[in-house]
Amino acid sequence: MDYRIAHALDRFSTRHDGFEDVLRAYVMASEYLFIALVVVLVLAALVRREHLTRATGIVAGASAAVALLIGKVISTAADRPRPFVSHHSIVDFLAHAPDPGMPSDHATAAFAIGTAILLAHRRLGTLVLLAATVVALGRVFLGVHYLSDVAAGAALGAASAVAVTHLARRLPDIRLPLVTRA
Secondary structure (H helix, E strand, O other): OHHHHHHHHHHHHHHOHHHHHHHHHHHHHHHHHHHHHHHHHHHHHHHHOOEOOOOHHHHHHHHHHHHHHHHHHHHHHHOOOOHHHHOOOOOOOOOOOOOOOOOOHHHHHHHHHHHHHHHHOHHHHHHHHHHHHHHHHHHHHOOOOOHHHHHHHHHHHHHHHHHHHHHHHHOOOOEOOOOOOO
16 A cells, blocks of 8 residues: 555656655755754743743754654664665655665654644644645655655654653743843
8 A cells, every 4th residue: 555655646746847846845945944943942932931841842852852762763673665765666856865764754853843832832833733744745755755654753753742741741840041131
């Protein structure tokens, strides 16, 4: 099933060069966009002197870090080849390394960040999760992952964000001391 979906999306991307170019540009930029979003949220928490355990950017960053660590263990254990490695008919539009692709690191981090933000700010979180969905599906369209790779990454990222957010809310309030007023 995964191969048929990957092959169909690869054919679509191959036949629609304009679609593939735009999607590739967004997918390549998305890593930096998600990191920038976390940094902006951390800076906003510093300016507003929020509690460390409630700062959305810190919780989002921690959620992504936890999810990526767990994902690395799963990736090593599963050792599942990427579509373009297993099936030479699938084009790798991103010229990616042939390392294991299950779960998708990009989907894992994007959904961890998006879910953490959603749990604190509904509207912004919804937008970020939509952007995460485009990243995840984009990586399938571009031949880098199977659909199950990005689904596993999305589930892992979301679950990590829920767990980290729950844990952060149980910690005592710690004020961010980095900004002082003269």
